[in-house]
Amino acid sequence: MDAISISNVTKTFKIFTERSSTLKDRIVKGRKNKYQEFCALNNVSLNIEKGQTVGFIGRNGSGKSTLLKLLTGILYPDSGQIRVSGKVSSLLELGAGFHPDFTGRENIFMNAAILGLTKKEIKKKLDQIIMFSELKGYIDNPVRNYSSGMYMRLAFSVAIMVEPEVLLIDEVLAVGDAAFQQKCMDQLRNMKQKGTTIVFVSHDLGAMEKLCDRVVWINKGKIVEDDKPKKVIDKYLEYLAIEEDKRLIEEAGEVNKQIEVKQDSSDSFDTNKENQHDEQRWGNRKVEITDVILEDFNGKKKMSFLSGDELLIRIHYKSWGFVENPVFGIAIHTLEHVHCYGTNTQIDYYKIDELSVNDVGEVYFKIPQLNLCGGTYLLTVAIHDENGLQYDFHDKKYSFKVTSLSNEVGIVKIDHHWDRSEF
Ligand SMILES: Nc1ncnc2c1ncn2[C@@H]1O[C@H](COP(=O)(O)OP(=O)(O)OP(=O)(O)O)[C@@H](O)[C@H]1O
Ligand SMILES: [Mg+2]
Incomplete structure (x- = not known):
């Protein structure tokens, strides 16, 4: 009844x-x-x-x-x-x-x-x-x-x-x-x-x-x-993640617009850029990170992901001079600045021989399964030489959200299974 x-x-x-x-x-x-x-x-x-x-x-x-x-x-x-x-x-x-x-x-x-x-x-x-x-x-x-x-x-x-x-x-x-x-x-x-x-x-x-x-x-x-x-x-959580994604992309669009207005519009290499005050960015800018885009593998821009989703990080660059063996790297931190993961093309033996003057292009970092627990994460992207001399270092300048549909706790989702035997 x-x-x-x-x-x-x-x-x-x-x-x-x-x-x-x-x-x-x-x-x-x-x-x-x-x-x-x-x-x-x-x-x-x-x-x-x-x-x-x-x-x-x-x-x-x-x-x-x-x-x-x-x-x-x-x-x-x-x-x-x-x-x-x-x-x-x-x-x-x-x-x-x-x-x-x-x-x-x-x-x-x-x-x-x-x-x-x-x-x-x-x-x-x-x-x-x-x-x-x-x-x-x-x-x-x-x-x-x-x-x-x-x-x-x-x-x-x-x-x-x-x-x-x-x-x-x-x-x-x-x-x-x-x-x-x-x-x-x-x-x-x-x-x-x-x-x-x-x-x-x-x-x-x-x-x-x-x-x-x-x-x-x-x-x-x-x-x-x-x-x-x-x-x-x-x-419902999936819907919230999609809605949040739309909001974050809109918000990021607004911030980028403001940054574009602030940045000087000259398109020549300027060593003074090194001295420009930005606590989250440093390096001599011989190679510059011109854009960082987060997407799924179908090319859809995203800033909010479900745990286990695909994530593609596209790093756009412009080289102002001739550079040998540049190294591209990424790092992921929590909001509390706990370092979750970091790697670069040198560690992973992905060799980029050289960049010539005015070369533009992009380097992809592909994550087939984003095995992080729910939370907001900060992304660092950098280009440097093999000895660590920084060309352009974007320290925790980007962020993305992860929503988890399960109740595990912590930061990283470790692949696992339970088993049992009786003595
Ligand atoms: N007395 C009222 N006069 C005018 N609008 C009202 C009135 N009561 C509710 N609303 C509107 O009706 C909509 C639904 O409100 P309601 O309080 O039912 O939402 P809710 O789902 O309980 O949200 P929440 O999670 O914030 O509590 C809202 O847009 C609210 O502004
Ligand atoms: Mg209510």
């Missing part, structure tokens, strides 16, 4: 573009505030079985909280039907339902009464609620003086102690400290076992995967995926 049924629900908000008119204007001249309609949920249909734990994920502003508010009845849909059966308890915005001037204890009474408990029932559960919240020393202070974590502790404790059949939780757990968050997760698991239907919104995808039977990905007011947690989360 379904505990929640949402069919063809649409919710629009009015976004006011102009609020200039005064009350006098509005009455005398009949002026109305201008607004645009914004569709926060667009024809959404979803059923949740009794006893299921379902997670909603999606980017900021995708419509998750709006959907929860519709389920609690705080908001009404423009069209479509919503049915929730059973006693509902919700934990939406922080502090919602609390009166700041009342004490924690008074708020428990108010809140639990709103959730449908009688005074007698509340009295019976009061000690339990206070104990779970671990706020005994503060319970007779006005909640105005509570920290956001303390607010959450109180709200969570009330929400679960009323023993709801349907529990709706929107993100708030994130403000709790690690120990309390763990306690909340244990409690949710407990309630799940007892058959409570739980709808859970969070950006903590690890927690989602552990707790939920099913995850729904909402994007721009529409359901994109609705399936087993791992499947949906993997697709």
Whole structure:
């Protein structure tokens, strides 16, 4: 049987573009505030079985909280039907339902009464609620003086102690400290076992995967995926990596434009360049790195990769003089400047005999499998001679992101497998 049924629900908000008119204007001249309609949920249909734990994920502003508010009845849909059966308890915005001037204890009474408990029932559960919240020393202070974590502790404790059949939780757990968050997760698991239907919104995808039977990905007011947690989360992470890639490329484009404007436009070799102040770049510039491009093997520019992806680093150069045996090198560091890897054409016995005056070209560094754990990495690219005399050294000037779909920790992914034998 379904505990929640949402069919063809649409919710629009009015976004006011102009609020200039005064009350006098509005009455005398009949002026109305201008607004645009914004569709926060667009024809959404979803059923949740009794006893299921379902997670909603999606980017900021995708419509998750709006959907929860519709389920609690705080908001009404423009069209479509919503049915929730059973006693509902919700934990939406922080502090919602609390009166700041009342004490924690008074708020428990108010809140639990709103959730449908009688005074007698509340009295019976009061000690339990206070104990779970671990706020005994503060319970007779006005909640105005509570920290956001303390607010959450109180709200969570009330929400679960009323023993709801349907529990709706929107993100708030994130403000709790690690120990309390763990306690909340244990409690949710407990309630799940007892058959409570739980709808859970969070950006903590690890927690989602552990707790939920099913995850729904909402994007721009529409359901994109609705399936087993791992499947949906993997697709969502992949989407985030692509979006992040677009953003980073756009951002890098802007920065490059600014650098191009700043750089002098002469196209002759200038020894003064050596003295130009750039903490991330040095060398005599006899051979110059003119561009560094990161791509996949199909020639698509990228700055965000999935762990295990292909990565091609293209190093464009221009040689201002005759140079024998130039060496091209790369290095990868973490943001904390931990050196992950470094090599060059000399170490790898890839010989480049000479470059003549005004030679231009590119050197490729191909990585068939980028076996790094998730994180942001800094890339160093350099050209020097065989004795280490630097022509052009770009120290951690470039960056790329790696997203991992598995939960390994550390920096490098080492190829491995587990085995077992019994003695
Ligand atoms: N009362 C409102 N008036 C106008 N617009 C609103 C209102 N409530 C929500 N919106 C808009 O609806 C969209 C969806 O908002 P919602 O709060 O549901 O997003 P969300 O998925 O919960 O995001 P987040 O991850 O940031 O919490 C947003 O663009 C938001 O600006
Ligand atoms: Mg929200």
